[in-house]
Amino acid sequence: MKPACPEKYSCTGKKKCKLIGRMPADQRLINKISGDRSLVNKTSGDRRAVGKILGNQRTVDKTLRDRSSIDKKPKNQRKVDKIPENPRSMDKMPVNRKSANKTPIDKISASFLHFVLALLMITFFLTGPASAVVVSGNTHLGVDVSEINPNPARPGEDLLIKINIQNAGDEPAENVIVGIEEIHPFIFKYSTSELYGSGTNTERNFQIEQIRQRSKVELSFYLRVDPEAESGIYQLEFTIKDKSGTSFSKRIPVRVEGNPDLVLSGTEILPVNEDNSSSRAIVPGQEFYLRTSVKNAGSGNAKNVRVMLNLNNSSPLIPLEDNVHFFENLSAGSSENLSFKLLLGSNADVKPYRIPLRITASNNTETFQIDKIQEIGINVLNRAQIDISSLKFDPEIPVKGQQASLTLRLENVGEGEARSVKARLEGLEGSGSTSAFLGRLDKDDDAPAVFTFTPGKTGDQNVTLLVEYEDDFGEHQVSENLTFNVKRQEGSVIPIVLGAVLVLTTVILYTKKKGKL
Structure with a gap:
């Protein structure tokens, strides 16, 4: 007399007890996976995987229903029962009850069930949520950002970043160490937490003795942004590890936006139609070029840059060409050359003059405006000849x-x-x-x-x-x-006349003396 099947199997007694007995263990595993569904649903990126798990579970349920129908004496089985028995052949054939009980449908269903269960386990453990949750035992550690102030960060200013270390698991996380990597342009100053009261931690590693299950701990990190940092998106990296062997890193993007600072440099005054030598002096009535460079000496990019002459009606300076120069973009550290051609009126007083140049621009987000005037001095002089x-x-x-x-x-x-x-x-x-x-x-x-x-x-x-x-x-x-x-020096007449008179006198005296003789 064969034992009857226990009532919990709901078996009709057609030698299916053993196979069906394996079902509750598998069902418990499936139920455990379903119980973890709430954790997986926390990450939007895993919703497709969850849908796939639910679809697979419906397949398993269908398999179980098919197995119950098999237990209810199929039509083919009834046909087999109607075949007349051959006692002799029946007696000679050895009976293997276990193999006789396993129909092809049973084998396919069992194989498919194990495949589905393996697939569900692989899907569950390999699917990583976007919030950097890492599972170690029954601890589920994750990191998220609660505050970045100011946002965007400013070069040369302080920066506060608050993060939450979450344990979504069922067991406490012990000896959790949170580290921050010092990456340019950020300079670590100190960190704080309510766990340690009003004290500060100047080390880059922060140790938390315990994070209870289903709870979180907030940490505040104070940093300074390098004054020379250029505008852009930079990464701050945090590392997390605990006693149980959990170890992972989390990169947090931080936008740094500097402000432009426009200055004029290398200014020259070059008179027209003269040599290329630079001078800060001109004369009334003279044409000249004012040549200079506008440089972005700030840490952020500038856009819609305008440099214009800001002369009043009483000025003796007259622009001879366009009095506005426009540059659509001027990145940090770059410069552009520009030139103005002017005439100094002929009636201008001889004295020093200032040429005002107005500069206007903004940063990329137009949250910072530049509107200033820089003056270029020239000296009006007079030239002697x-x-x-x-x-x-x-x-x-x-x-x-x-x-x-x-x-x-x-x-x-x-x-x-x-x-x-x-x-x-x-x-x-x-x-x-x-x-x-x-x-x-x-x-x-x-x-x-x-x-x-x-x-x-x-x-x-x-x-x-x-x-x-x-x-x-x-x-x-x-x-x-x-x-x-x-000219050559000419002879004197007087000596000649005197010489002639002397000769004549000598002759006369000689003649008179000879006549007396």
């Missing part, structure tokens, strides 16, 4: 060996004052004074330069007149080539 207004020799034609004088009148025909005016003759063959000092010559003033000399040779004489003076622009020297003639 020395010319020879007259030249006179005395005698008009110098004679070799005889003293002569040369009088030159030097005139200042410029707009500025000429100081320390002096002149000299070079290349003169003879002796005498070849230099003269005139001193100061104001506008339209003149003064004589007198040279006294004795020519040493006859014929054409080539000499060079050098005039040196100073004005507002510095020292100057002008030269002029002069040519004059020196």
